[in-house]
Amino acid sequence: MDRIRAAIVGGSGYGGGELLRLLAAHPFVEVVEVTAQRAAGKPVHAIHENLLGTSDLVFTDRAPPALAREVDVLFFALPHGEAAGRMREVFDAAPPVRVIDLSGDFRLRDPEAWAAAYGKPHPAPDLLASFVYGCPEAAREEVRAARRVANPGCFATGAILALLPLARSGRLEGRVAVNGVTGSSGSGTDPKPGTHHPERAADFRAYRPLVHQHVPEIEAALRAAGARGLSLAMVPHSGPFVRGIFTTAYFFPASPLSSPEVAALYRATCEGEPFLRLRSETPRVGVVCGTNYGDLSFAVSADGRTVVCLSAIDNLVKGMAGQAIQNLNLMFGLEETAGLRAPGMHP
């Protein structure tokens, strides 16, 4: 079988680095080019030092349309807002190319919802509906059939996986509190005050309470899975670790749910899923790092009136590059776990 030819647009960030790291071990995909405006001409290992000895690629600055004509699939790993304006010329240049966009630019179908979440009009609103939201556990068949995939946000992935069992049951409705905690790698490669080590190393804080831009994509995915009248109250937090997102969701069902009922919902959702692991105790960020796993757990109060849904993921893998490769595998009819089977490290 010929290897699938992939290129990465904007590969000097952490997302691009993880795509390169994971695809280096993929049996059916070859990364033939990776672009990065600021790093053009440098070997990828000059930026992603872990790839010294693994990758001989050199960053280029070719424009996406030219790239698109030569590859089977294009990963967009640009900063949020940059892919939106450049996608049309890609599709014009190479209509059959498959695209997986890691940014938030195509995650919502409704231009007005997008504008509300991102604070500006979408530059290519007519393209929004051509993208499939690429959360395989929530919408595997849509992904299989897709040529254009919007890869979910990291907080969104954590929240969707935690709540998916309840959403599918049709029991999820009303106000749900979603408490998310992310490591510092979620802020990207550019140093900034919130990721300055002296400030971050022993700190814990909230940010953008109740107004994070991932809320609409979570609500949309959960509604599509069966939730009704859902309204999320989400507060993201910054924790002093590098990788991982931990989600704690609080749901107060209108009528009581028993622990065995909830357990059955989680088992049903996790069964057969290659990347969901139902933990008997709490998920742990430290146990999913480096992997595409989403570890889940739950708790139900004695009176059945409170259900707590827990998940842990690696924000850069399941919350970004790993999920993108999982989507690629589905889009090309490969085994879903290809290139994604390596266990994480412990400790």
Added chain:
Amino acid sequence: MDRIRAAIVGGSGYGGGELLRLLAAHPFVEVVEVTAQRAAGKPVHAIHENLLGTSDLVFTDRAPPALAREVDVLFFALPHGEAAGRMREVFDAAPPVRVIDLSGDFRLRDPEAWAAAYGKPHPAPDLLASFVYGCPEAAREEVRAARRVANPGCFATGAILALLPLARSGRLEGRVAVNGVTGSSGSGTDPKPGTHHPERAADFRAYRPLVHQHVPEIEAALRAAGARGLSLAMVPHSGPFVRGIFTTAYFFPASPLSSPEVAALYRATCEGEPFLRLRSETPRVGVVCGTNYGDLSFAVSADGRTVVCLSAIDNLVKGMAGQAIQNLNLMFGLEETAGLRAPGMHP
């Protein structure tokens, strides 16, 4: 003025160490003795290495009743469950002695509630009602009048301070989700799997979801402050930092609350409070470390149907030893901030 004579029972833990550190700078209190069974005969700086050059005390193993006869106030900093059985003999030996207990042994007035929270009958149920729950911001006058104070739990302090403005308004009712995150010092001085550095340093996890023993003391304190029909859903988490507790509480009011209304409640609660700081942005654990401050903030959703209440404290100071000294100051009619004014470090 004669200095108040204080002794610490069980001073080899982090709580005892913080009492010694903070009282070393107290203008009106002298620690005359500190006991520690396992460390008797050792200088306190052999255990609390930070006190080398500050304290010349040596741990003793005298029994609490003997101690009580010689001091004005006795701090109990024993592991949970150990103070309960030894308190009666203290009061018999020295009826007028003032006692501040840092454990959970006397935080609930109702023996049945205590037994439910701690999983065993209380060994001295008739003494429970003689203790005042020592959260000065919630019950300053009771503390002033008290001879026996049960110092609040660390998670409890964080949750009570975060929700106190809403409780006082009479608007707090129904199900409230309380998400707490603690640093590793909350686990005490004994090494254990959950605080083993290789396991903790890059991890984040939940524990005891919905069944933590601090829930009843939080509910009781908030009800006393004005909450109605309150039912907390609390999930504690372990974060990879040493000091601090961050609390994120989610409240869905029956009728909408506006952001200015909530702001007014927070301002009213914080005004005049020497240790509450209303932050315009998020509280930060890193900014309260080492201090007795509780930093507060809040967010209200656009529709007024969700209120998020945030707090950050140092679990060992405001959540333990600092609050205990604040209680001492009130009990002895001292200035409330005596010995507690040193700012924290940054970074």
Added chain:
Amino acid sequence: MDRIRAAIVGGSGYGGGELLRLLAAHPFVEVVEVTAQRAAGKPVHAIHENLLGTSDLVFTDRAPPALAREVDVLFFALPHGEAAGRMREVFDAAPPVRVIDLSGDFRLRDPEAWAAAYGKPHPAPDLLASFVYGCPEAAREEVRAARRVANPGCFATGAILALLPLARSGRLEGRVAVNGVTGSSGSGTDPKPGTHHPERAADFRAYRPLVHQHVPEIEAALRAAGARGLSLAMVPHSGPFVRGIFTTAYFFPASPLSSPEVAALYRATCEGEPFLRLRSETPRVGVVCGTNYGDLSFAVSADGRTVVCLSAIDNLVKGMAGQAIQNLNLMFGLEETAGLRAPGMHP
């Protein structure tokens, strides 16, 4: 080709966990059994949570001789001192079995040197000379021919790799200062005061200055490579990270060495070595984590009278399990990098 059958004796520690993690991806080796007295009967993923979904093995408590008769190679990952007394019965039971011992029990050939380093007589001194010291970069051919390999210590690996280029040149002699810094995973899985998170997370300290037991094995390996009259002054340190060892060695040559001369020595040593990477700037612990790489660099003072030799390794991989697998590959005539090619993570 039939897969090589391997078993691990004492597989519940971090070394055993890393053997399992890395061998899960080895194309030619199958782990058929792993023992752990305290965890017998439990699935390996109950202890090594990262292996949930990767390994279905269950810990057994079979004795090493019985195991040895059924496998091609036996890894010993017991605590230091435990393998020494059990090795003879293994060789008696299964003379042809290959053994790779991760402990310090067989790293020195001279029983007296061993007794001096470890503070007690060796229980099987006649077996010492039958083991080859398994540092492939220093002694590849000996390893290829070996049936019994003593895997180097973690600090030893870092120091040997840093100084190997100078040793080979014949220029290394006299007093050399070796400053080593290890992450907390080097202390093993059992919680202890020095790895208690509140104590370790923001600390840095030295331990066992000038008397660490790895010194004799480093000196022996460097002498075998060409150093003369070498005497190491080594101070190990504990740093607040989990994985990695950073080594800074200071050498004051009797006659000046120029930077180009030293560069040529490093290039000559690194050339063709699959796991040595010569870095133009400083090595970084964060860049080798999870991998079998040893990253090297050096600096020479303007007057040529001081040479600084730097290395970074992952203590659990190149300093332990990865090097053990590299040794296995050589002992069985496999490609040296088999199972060890996955790049590390960044960040």
Added chain:
Amino acid sequence: MDRIRAAIVGGSGYGGGELLRLLAAHPFVEVVEVTAQRAAGKPVHAIHENLLGTSDLVFTDRAPPALAREVDVLFFALPHGEAAGRMREVFDAAPPVRVIDLSGDFRLRDPEAWAAAYGKPHPAPDLLASFVYGCPEAAREEVRAARRVANPGCFATGAILALLPLARSGRLEGRVAVNGVTGSSGSGTDPKPGTHHPERAADFRAYRPLVHQHVPEIEAALRAAGARGLSLAMVPHSGPFVRGIFTTAYFFPASPLSSPEVAALYRATCEGEPFLRLRSETPRVGVVCGTNYGDLSFAVSADGRTVVCLSAIDNLVKGMAGQAIQNLNLMFGLEETAGLRAPGMHP
């Protein structure tokens, strides 16, 4: 007694923040003004969030000469290189003002040595000799008599304190290896790649090996104390902690030194020193954090041919602001420990 009036030039960095934190508790000094060009008009607690509730000062942008006329002492806490060009106008405007400069601008007496260390000519070479190098433990009487003090560098402080006992004995000579490890706060408040949390949190690396600009000031201070023909080989390292510098110095004496001899030297140096603590075991960064202590220890090899000198300091206190205040106390005839007695935190 009138309080000493102090001002801080450039107070928005970590050094300025620590001056403000520590002077807030100083019984005899009042900070009357603090400047910061970029933050002028903001309250100091907007930048130093720990000072909310402690300081009501607002950053100004007054020029140093104007300030100098109104105060008794001026702290310069500007980035390296900025004070040098502005000092003359200060002395012209207010000849009697005392100055304590925290930068490297006036730490060397010899303009050529300064130019070699800092890579450019000094803008006011004739002023160099008017400054006293402010390391009280090495040169207390000079500081007492000084009007202008150059505060030592952080690495320099750690190295000088570690080696001072040997230098005073006249035994310190020849090549000495100095291994220094600093926390991230030493890089200042501006985010940069080396302090980006994802890169720093689990990393360890060297930088500027053998060419760090603190070497000449260390050599000068130790020679003044009694060292002969000294030549330091220093390698600074970046560790994943926030505060602290740990120094490990390796000295190979020409004739053997016994452990009791070295112990006597350390005891003689530490005796009577208010901020030196001789530890029986290793110093620990975590135990000096927040304080002006320098913790010392040593080890001697069995043959007496290697002496290892260890120190731990807080880079922002003893290595910067605390030492500056210690210098102020001496310059004004105050008790040397005034404002500096608070113990550190543990954990």
